[in-house]
Amino acid sequence: MAEAGLDALLLISSPNLVYLSGASVVELTAGRAWYLLVPRTDAPTLVVQDWRKAEAVRTSWLTDVRSYRRLSKVPFDQLDDLWESHRLANGIVGAELGAELQLGVPWLDFEELRAHFSTTRFVDASDLLWRLRMVKDEGEIEFIRRACRITADAYGSTFAGASAGMPGRELVWRMKSGMLAAGGSDPWVLSSFGPGSYDFGTASPDDRALEPGHMLWMDAGCSVGGYWSDFSRAAVVGRASPEQRDLQRAIHEVTAEGVDMIRPGRPVAEIAARCNEAVARLGVPVTTPLSSLAGRIGHGLGLDVTELPHVAEHDPTVLVPGMVITVEPGVATTYGTFHVEENVLVTEHSHEVLSVSPWELMEVKTR
Numbered sequence: 001m002a003e004a005g006l007d008a009l010l011l012i013s014s015p016n017l018v019y020l021s022g023a024s025v026v027e028l029t030a031g032r033a034w035y036l037l038v039p040r041t042d043a044p045t046l047v048v049q050d051w052r053k054a055e056a057v058r059t060s061w062l063t064d065v066r067s068y069r070r071l072s073k074v075p076f077d078q079l080d081d082l083w084e085s086h087r088l089a090n091g092i093v094g095a096e097l098g099a100e101l102q103l104g105v106p107w108l109d110f111e112e113l114r115a116h117f118s119t120t121r122f123v124d125a126s127d128l129l130w131r132l133r134m135v136k137d138e139g140e141i142e143f144i145r146r147a148c149r150i151t152a153d154a155y156g157s158t159f160a161g162a163s164a165g166m167p168g169r170e171l172v173w174r175m176k177s178g179m180l181a182a183g184g185s186d187p188w189v190l191s192s193f194g195p196g197s198y199d200f201g202t203a204s205p206d207d208r209a210l211e212p213g214h215m216l217w218m219d220a221g222c223s224v225g226g227y228w229s230d231f232s233r234a235a236v237v238g239r240a241s242p243e244q245r246d247l248q249r250a251i252h253e254v255t256a257e258g259v260d261m262i263r264p265g266r267p268v269a270e271i272a273a274r275c276n277e278a279v280a281r282l283g284v285p286v287t288t289p290l291s292s293l294a295g296r297i298g299h300g301l302g303l304d305v306t307e308l309p310h311v312a313e314h315d316p317t318v319l320v321p322g323m324v325i326t327v328e329p330g331v332a333t334t335y336g337t338f339h340v341e342e343n344v345l346v347t348e349h350s351h352e353v354l355s356v357s358p359w360e361l362m363e364v365k366t367r
Contacts, residue, residue, distance in 0.1 A: 001040045004128050007091035009038040013104020014096055015303040016129050018226060021046055024059035025226070026104070031072035033105045035079065039086045047078045074105070074113050083117060093117075094125025100308060101126050130308050134300055135322035140227055141345060144301065144324055145354055147184060147222055147229035148343055152357040154178030154187075155218070159235045163365040164212055168193030168205035175220055184222025184229075188305070191218045198332045199288040201339075212238040212366050215336035221305060228305045230326055231341040231355040235362035244336050244361065247284055251330065251338040252359045254278040258297065258311075258327040262344050262351040266319045268311045272297050275329040276313065282331065290330035290339055298326040301343055319346045324354070 001009065011017040013027040017036045021044065027034045032049040034056070045064040048056045053067040068075035083089060095110075096103055103110050114122055136144070158175045172189045179187035190201045194214035197203060201219060210216065219232035236244055258275040275297040279289070291297045298311030301324045309317035311325055319325075323346040330339025343355040 001038075001094070001128070004094065004125070005092055006094045006123070006125065006128070007040055008086060008088055009036075009094045009125055009129075010122075011036040011038070011096060012110075014102060015226075016096060016101070016133070017046075017104075019133055019303060020044065021056075022059065022061040023056055027052065030105055033109075035075065037079075037082050037086070039088075042086060045082055047075055047082075074109055074116070076116060079113075079117075083120070089117070089119050092121045092123055094128065095122050096126065096129070097122070097124035099124075099126035099130060101129065133302060134308060134317075135320060136302060136324055136345075137322070139225075140302065141322070141324070143223075143225035143227035144229065144343065144345075147224040147227060148231070148354045148356060150179050150182040150184040150224070151221055151229040151231065152355065153182060154184075154220070155233045155357055158218075159216070159233075159362045159364060162210070162216065162235070162237075164237050164367060165209045167207040167209055168197075168216070169207055171210075171216065172205050172218070175218060179220070179222040184224060187220065187222040189218055189220040190232075191216075192332075192337045193217075195334065198334070198337045201290070201332075201337060210237050210364070213241065215240075215244060215361075216364060217337035217339065219339070219341060226303055228301060228303075229343060229355065230301055230305050231343050231357070232328070232339050233357055233362070234337065234340075235364050236336075237364045238366045239363065240361050241335065243284075243333075247282070247331075247333065247336070247338045248340075248361050250282055250284075251340050254282075254329050255327055255340045255342060255359075258329065259342055259344055259351065259353060262319065262325070262327075262346060263349065264319055264321050264346060268298075268309050268315050268317050268319060268325070269313045271327070272311050272313045272315075275327070279329050279331065284331075284333060286331045287334060288332040290332055290337075291328060297329045298341075300325055321346050321348045 176187040221230040296312035300307040328341035
C-alpha cells in the first residue's frame with residue numbers, strides 16, 4: 001500500500017474482503033453489505049449488518065468488528081468514525097474499481113459514499129489486490145488440492161454408476177451429490193450429453209435418455225475453505241468410435257503440451273499461443289471452436305472459479321511460484337465435446353498437476 005501511495009483500502013462484500021479478513025463467505029445480499037477498511041498502518045475494521053455480526057466475529061481474525069442496523073443504506077455512522085480516527089478525510093483510498101473486480105453495493109450507493117467523503121480520493125486498487133491473490137500460500141494450495149480430489153472422486157463414481165437409458169439430468173445430480181457428500185461446498189456442473197448438445201456446454205441437461213455412442217462431458221468443481229476446483233472429464237456410452245478416441249487423444253496431447261510449458265518465468269501468452277496453434281492443426285471438422293470463442297485457453301483459480309490471469313495471448317502475466325492456473329483448449333464436433341481441463345500449480349522450478357483423474361475416455365455401461 002505504501003508503494004502504491006494508498007492510505008487505506010475499502011473493500012465491500014467481495015472475495016478480497018474474505019481474503020484479507022478471514023471471514024467465511026462473501027455477503028451476497030446487497031442490502032446487507034460488509035465493509036472492510038484496511039488502513040496502511042493501523043489494524044483493520046470490519047463493518048457488517050447486525051444479522052451477520054456474530055458470524056463475522058467467529059470466522060474472521062479481526063478484533064474490531066462493528067455493526068449497523070438499517071438495510072440498504074451505507075453505514076455512514078460507523079464509516080465516519082473510521083474516517084476520522086484514521087485521518088482519511090484528505091487521504092487516498094483504494095477500492096475495487098477495475099480488472100474484473102466488483103463493488104459489493106449498487107453503483108449509486110458507492111457514488112453516495114464518494115460524495116459523502118468528497119475530499120477523499122478513491123482510486124483503483126485492483127493491481128495490488130490481484131498481485132496478492134494470484135500467488136497462493138501452502139494453506140490455500142491445500143484447499144485447492146482437496147477440492148480437486150473431491151471432484152475427481154465424484155467423476156469416477158458418477159461415470160461408474162451411469163448406464164444407457166439414464167437421463168443427463170440425473171448424472172448432473174449424482175455429480176453434485178458426490179461432491180457434497182465428500183465435503184465439497186457449492187458444487188457446480190456444466191455438461192453436454194449426446195448429439196445436439198455438444199456445442200452447448202453451458203446449457204441445462206434435459207431428460208433425454210443416454211444411448212450407445214453418446215459422449216458424456218462434464219466440467220465441474222466445488223470449493224473447500226472457499227477455494228475452488230475446476231476441470232472436465234468425459235465418457236462414452238459403450239465403446240467409443242475411432243473418431244471419438246482419436247480426437248480425445250489429440251486434445252489430451254494439446255493440453256499436455258500446454259501443461260508441460262508451465263514453469264516460473266513463462267509468460268502465459270506463450271502457453272496460449274502454443275495451444276491455439278496446436279488446436280488449429282487438428283484437421284477435423286469443428287462445429288464450435290470452444291476455447292477460441294472463450295477468448296482464452298485457461299485462467300487463474302482460487303477464491304473465484306475463474307480469476308486473473310487469463311491464459312490468453314493478450315495477457316502479459318508472467319508465471320511465478322504459487323500461482324494456480326487451468327489449461328483447457330477445446331473444440332466441439334458432431335460426435336462429441338473434446339475439452340480436457342487441468343488445474344496446475346506453478347512450483348519453484350516447474351509445475352504440479354492438481355486435478356488427479358484419468359484423461360482417457362471412460363466407458364459407461366450399455367445396460
